[in-house]
Amino acid sequence: MPSPVRVIVVGAGSRGETYSDYASIHPERMQVVGIADPRSFARSKLQKRHKVADENTFDDWSCVAEREKFADAVFICTPDRLHKDPAVALAKKGYHILLEKPMAVTLEDCREIAEACIQSGVILTVCHVLRYDPVISKIKTLIDCGVVGDVIHIQHLEPVGFYHFAHSFVRGNWRNEAESSFALLAKSCHDLDLIHHWAGGRRCIKVSSFGSLSHFRKENKPRGAANRCLDCSVESNCPYSAKKIYLDRVKEGWVRWPVSVICSNSVPDIESVTEALKTGPYGRCVYECDNDVCSNQVVNMEFEGGLTASFTMVAFTEEICERKTSICGSRGELSYNGKEISVFDFLTQTSTKHTVHKNVPGAFNSGGHGVADYHLVDAFISAVASEDPLLIQLGPKETLASHRLVFEAERARLENRVVFCETDHD
Numbered sequence: 299m300p301s302p303v304r305v306i307v308v309g310a311g312s313r314g315e316t317y318s319d320y321a322s323i324h325p326e327r328m329q330v331v332g333i334a335d336p337r338s339f340a341r342s343k344l345q346k347r348h349k350v351a352d353e354n355t356f357d358d359w360s361c362v363a364e365r366e367k368f369a370d371a372v373f374i375c376t377p378d379r380l381h382k383d384p385a386v387a388l389a390k391k392g393y394h395i396l397l398e399k400p401m402a403v404t405l406e407d408c409r410e411i412a413e414a415c416i417q418s419g420v421i422l423t424v425c426h427v428l429r430y431d432p433v434i435s436k437i438k439t440l441i442d443c444g445v446v447g448d449v450i451h452i453q454h455l456e457p458v459g460f461y462h463f464a465h466s467f468v469r470g471n472w473r474n475e476a477e478s479s480f481a482l483l484a485k486s487c488h489d490l491d492l493i494h495h496w497a498g499g500r501r502c503i504k505v506s507s508f509g510s511l512s513h514f515r516k517e518n519k520p521r522g523a524a525n526r527c528l529d530c531s532v533e534s535n536c537p538y539s540a541k542k543i544y545l546d547r548v549k550e551g552w553v554r555w556p557v558s559v560i561c562s563n564s565v566p567d568i569e570s571v572t573e574a575l576k577t578g579p580y581g582r583c584v585y586e587c588d589n590d591v592c593s594n595q596v597v598n599m600e601f602e603g604g605l606t607a608s609f610t611m612v613a614f615t616e617e618i619c620e621r622k623t624s625i626c627g628s629r630g631e632l633s634y635n636g637k638e639i640s641v642f643d644f645l646t647q648t649s650t651k652h653t654v655h656k657n658v659p660g661a662f663n664s665g666g667h668g669v670a671d672y673h674l675v676d677a678f679i680s681a682v683a684s685e686d687p688l689l690i691q692l693g694p695k696e697t698l699a700s701h702r703l704v705f706e707a708e709r710a711r712l713e714n715r716v717v718f719c720e721t722d723h724d
């Protein structure tokens with residue numbers, strides 16, 4: 299029996315912890331042998347769970363790069379602006395790399411990562427988790443089988459969810475472009491990747507985009523509102539109240555996302571959540587934050603051969619990330635409502651529904667994109683174990699192409715014009 303793939307977790311936060319759970323389920327396939335994170339709470343939590351030797355725990359990714367190579371692969375799950383340096387350095391050390399999205403926050407840095415991985419001959423998997431969702435894979439299989447004929451138009455919606463947006467993009471880690479990245483990159487690089495994939499990987503010729511930060515601005519602060527929800531006299535009338543989003547949930551015994559990520563140095567309970575809301579970023583009034591990323595953005599694209607696509611990302615929805623898609627072809631229309639796929643055939647004028655088996659083991663089965671996370675790690679571990687990059691869904695070149703589209707779309711929004719992709723330099 300082959301020995302397990304040895305992995306170092308670089309960034310033991312929410313994503314690093316999730317992916318490393320694979321080792322608890324399949325110890326014969328993967329072993330966590332090292333951890334790097336400046337937060338001792340996060341480090342020791344994973345160290346205990348995976349019985350990692352003291353000498354293999356570090357408070358910075360660079361300590362891993364300075365050591366002799368002692369594992370097969372690294373999971374790079376650091377904040378957005380800390381992807382490029384560890385990815386390039388650790389690829390050059392010969393580690394296979396599972397890298398959180400976005401690859402990096404500039405196109406030049408994305409290119410550098412792709413180059414470093416290609417030159418070092420290591421496998422690079424960027425965590426476009428949706429590619430590994432069995433329903434999303436089924437959509438591609440159906441398109442490739444010709445159920446809609448030639449694809450003519452793709453319409454895709456990403457409903458972020460009102461409290462998810464307030465949590466992540468108003469109060470949280472992705473609220474401010476200078477600290478993380480612009481919203482289309484942080485939230486929707488998955489979606490433009492899917493559109494590119496469903497369009498058969500063909501080249502996008504031109505793109506336009508509009509969007510802005512709506513509502514979560516100082517001028518919309520209600521009269522009488524305080525700067526923190528726990529001190530606020532009008533909080534009961536606010537859908538974005540931190541008390542409702544976090545404290546009411548933990549009081550009902552809910553300690554998972556989003557509650558799980560607001561107490562960075564302790565387990566979430568009523569006391570620690572209350573303290574986090576009194577002093578930390580997640581207790582702030584949503585109209586008094588240093589947020590600047592778009593809350594709603596549209597992107598229009600024309601691909602080679604005239605295929606058009608339209609994408610919408612919007613904060614103000616009930617659904618949380620349950621994407622909705624229509625793929626209109628010459629012979630039928632495929633619709634995905636976030637749960638099941640339906641294909642209407644123009645010839646027979648009948649609809650066929652397609653459901654997909656989505657069970658996976660352990661904590662991965664607990665909602666969100668857990669199922670996709672499981673399949674992503676599973677594919678990466680298989681690819682590393684057999685040194686076969688074809689076992690992952692998309693390699694450096696394709697990842698770079700879809701990231702490029704995101705940068706071009708954002709450029710179109712900022713410059714208020716149509717961008718002619720790849721040929722349009724300044």
Ligand SMILES: NC(=O)c1ccc[n+]([C@@H]2O[C@H](COP(=O)([O-])OP(=O)(O)OC[C@H]3O[C@@H](n4cnc5c(N)ncnc54)[C@H](O)[C@@H]3O)[C@@H](O)[C@H]2O)c1
Nearest residue numbers: 309310311312313334335337358359375376377378398425
């Ligand atoms: N694929 C997806 O769908 C998806 C979902 C959420 C987040 N993400 C991405 O995953 C990444 C991590 O997000 P998260 O939610 O886990 O954030 P997080 O804040 O929970 O975790 C990041 C961790 O990196 C650690 N870190 C910071 N500096 C470090 C350093 N110098 N060396 C080593 N570790 C360091 C932090 O202490 C923290 O524990 C981000 O880039 C984010 O955009 C991807």
